[in-house]
Amino acid sequence: MNDDKLNILKILDRITYLLELKGENVFKINAFRKAYGTISGVEDDLYSMYENGGLAQLPGIGKGILSVIADYYSMGYSNALRELEAEVPAGLIEINSIRGLGPKKAVMLYYDYEITDLSILEAYCVSGEITKIKGFTQATADKLLENIRVYKLNKTQLRLDGASVLINQIEEVLSGISEIQLFSVTGAFRRAMEVIPKIEFVLFTEEPLRVAGILSEKLNIQDFEFDSELHFQGVYNIFFYLTLSRTDYFKRLYETTGSKEFLLKFPFPAVDGDNNYANQGKSALTTNRAVNDDNIATGGNTTLPANKVLNDNNTAAGGNTALPANKVDAEKTKPEIPSEKEIFDKIGIRYIIPEMREEQILSRLEDERFLNSDLVLSAFKGSLHFHTNYSDGANTLSEMVSAAAAIGYEYFAVCDHGKAAFQAGGMSETRVFQQKEEIDKVAEEHNVKIFRGLEADILRDGSLDFGDDFLNNFDFVVASIHSRYALDKEEMTKRILKAVENPHTDVLGHPSGRILLERPEFEADFKKIIDACRANDVAIEINASPYRLDLDWRRVYYARDKGCIFSINPDAHSTSQLLNVKYGIMAARKGGMKCSEVINCFTLEEFNNFLGRK
Ligand SMILES: [Zn+2]
Ligand SMILES: [Zn+2]
Structure with a gap:
């Protein structure tokens, strides 16, 4: 989907809220909800439709x-x-963000x-x-306190969808700067973590001052305000790690990608002698540190991340101008690391x-x-x-x-x-x-072949919401x-085991019930x-909604x-959410999953065989 459509949908969503x-x-x-549905289903170019008046003809698109x-x-x-944002008090918006309240209660508490x-x-x-307020018990109070704690913790984190939008925008800017020789997103996003606490990029440039200057100009504050207006939750930490040689670039990329445990087991390799990578690493770190520590200090404290970080980078790097030039010369005599x-x-x-x-992966390297x-x-x-x-x-x-085709x-x-x-x-x-x-x-x-599927509800006792006989009307049953x-x-x-043992069940849907940054997994074995x-030949869902990514990749192992x-x-x-499958693929890749283990990758014949397996 193009950015304009996505942005318009986000605006409509925010207005509704x-x-x-x-x-x-x-x-x-x-009316706004309906318009959201209509626009998300538009497949032709939205702008042309707007211009030629076609959009106004669609249901729910009024003045x-x-x-x-x-x-x-x-x-x-x-x-x-x-206007709405100016009208609705920020405090009310924040109170309404606490799970367990909802707009009606939030409004009552506020006013x-x-x-x-x-x-x-x-x-x-x-x-x-x-x-003392009607509808609130000590138990709700305790729950609210826990939810407030989680809210505060999660406020600065992004799910994969929000992070992707921000990262794409930054990548577009970075690609346009000729002084940058190499760049890559790194950190939690590169490792496909389901929640991103900070957005990190590694850059290789021989002109760090110029690059910092250009970045600060290009990623101007306006852009970031615009994003937050589009329902990004609050303030994000964005880091740019500027490196001055190819070797430093790949070292930094390697060291910011792996998890702590992975890097502890496999640190960046040290080699004896003068031309050693370890020494290079150290000198690079000194240079980087001037820039990066600043990033961290600023990133954590500012409401205007990109600009502020970069301006301070300017200053920090400015103090070191003599160093980079020398360093680049020195690097040239050392062996390069051409790739990760x-x-x-x-x-x-x-x-x-x-x-x-x-x-x-550490215990499964030989597997x-x-x-x-x-x-x-x-x-x-x-x-x-779907x-x-x-x-x-x-x-x-x-x-x-x-849209799926x-x-x-x-x-x-x-x-x-x-x-x-x-x-x-x-x-x-009847329906x-x-x-x-x-x-x-x-x-x-x-x-095309369309199977009659159902997302059945697993009732409290583990039975599904249609009886055995009626379930025969379906080819494919996801039980959730x-x-x-x-x-x-x-x-x-016990409840879930019973649903898994139901002979009609083909897939166990979003198995843990978690909503990322909102609701933890429920308790179960x-x-x-x-x-x-x-044992029952039931496929486990990796629900690819960026809000779920459930089954958790840790359990995928x-x-x-x-x-x-x-x-x-x-x-x-909606049609626009079909591509969310890419987040599920990220999570599944994290668990090392192969095409042969995923029923969605089966040929039609293989899938038919799967359906006929029991
Ligand atoms: Zn569903
Ligand atoms: Zn569901």
């Missing part, structure tokens, strides 16, 4: 929405959004009880004062892809199954768990299928929610039959938990669950040890 907080009437709020879009194309932001910021809310919870591969050769182990440089992952999007043939407007999806089946998928399994998921507009039996007709029609129109997360460990484990998936199979699904609720 703020209208809700403002207590605006429900029709107005729904108000058009003026938001007009603003965006003429100014790059939305006046309506700016009726003058709880106007987090610290007041915290004080109300600690003192128990909040229990060279470093692994020196260490004497096989090359390990960045994603897998984790503690988990064939844990060679580098070969997973790539182009190997995916089956789009297997929603349509038959439950809580924004698009029609036809729209979802053509455009990505390169060859066969499909629509998996709308079953009847227990009433909060997600789950399908009644299931209506959808069957639609599936047949769309399959014929597009001349969407409620009652607080069962004790034993009961939760995941080893037992993974063992049961293996255990599951692969046991010989499980997997299903990597975007769980898309």
Whole structure:
């Protein structure tokens, strides 16, 4: 999806959110929701459609929405959004961000009880004062305190989707600076961690001062304000590590990529003699330190990361101007490291892809199954768990299928929610039959195979929300938990085991229930669950939503040890989310997963065999 469309969707999403907080009437709020769905389904070029008036013809695109879009194309932001942001108090927005409250309660606390910021809310919870307010018990107060703690911790972290947007923008700037000879994103993002605490880049340039100057000019404050307006949560740490030689560049890249445990086991290699890498490393570090320590100091303290970091870099590097030039000359007489591969050769182990440089690989270096992952999007043939407007999806089946086919998928399994998921507009039996007709029609129109899938709800007792007989109407069943997360460990484990043992279950959906930066995994014996998936030939989902990335990659190592199979699904609720599968691929690559273990990479025939396995 192009950036304009993404930005417009983010603006609409933000407006909807703020209208809700403002207590605006429900029709107005729904109008923005509807427009969001319509625009996310637009496949033609949005700008041309806007210009030729085609956009105005679409359902739900009225005058108000058009003026938001007009603003965006003429100014790059939305006046309506700016007005709303000025109108809705920041304290209220922050209180509403605390899990467990929601707009209605947040508004009540803010206006009726003058709880106007987090610290007041915290004080109300600690003192128990909040229990005097209707609807709040000591238990809710304790829960709120925990949620406030998590919120504070997570405020500066990014999920993979937010980090990707920011990183793409920075990469575009970096590619345009001719003085930069090499650059790469590094750190947690390069290692494909599911949550990114800071964004890091390594640069090789022989003109660090110039580069710092250009960067500070190009990544101007406006850009970052614009981003935060588009629903980036608060302030991010962005680091640029400037190195002055190729060798230093790859050393720095290596040392900022691997996890602590990995680097402890395989530090950057030292070689004896004058031309040694270790010495080079040290001298490089001295130079870097002037720049980097500053980065850290500033990065942590400023609300305007890029500009401030870079300005201080200027100053810091400015004090050292004599050093870099000499250093570059000195480097030329030393052997270069032409690539990261060279470093692994020196260490004497096989090359390990960045994603897998984790503690988990250390004990499995000799295990064939844990060679580098070969997973790539182009190997995916089956789009297997997505929603349509038959439950809580924004698009029609036809729209979802053509968008997925455009990505390169060859066969499909629509998996709308079953009847227990009433909060997600789950399908009644009647709707299931209506959808069957639609599936047949769309399959014929597009001349593709569409399987009748279902995302069944795992009920409290482990049964699914349709009975055995009715489940025979489906070719493919993903069984997932969407409620009652607080069962004790034993009961939760039993509940899931029962669902896995159900002969209709093909995939265990988002197995741990976590929402990154919001909700932890529920308690269960995941080893037992993974063992049961293996024993019952049930594929384990790697839910690729950047909010979930569930199963956790750490557990993927255990599951692969046991010989499980997997299903990597975007769980898309609109066409634009289909590509989220790339985040699932990042997480799966982290676990070393191979195409042969992923049912989405099966040919149509292999997938049919999988469905017929029991
Ligand atoms: Zn689900
Ligand atoms: Zn789903």
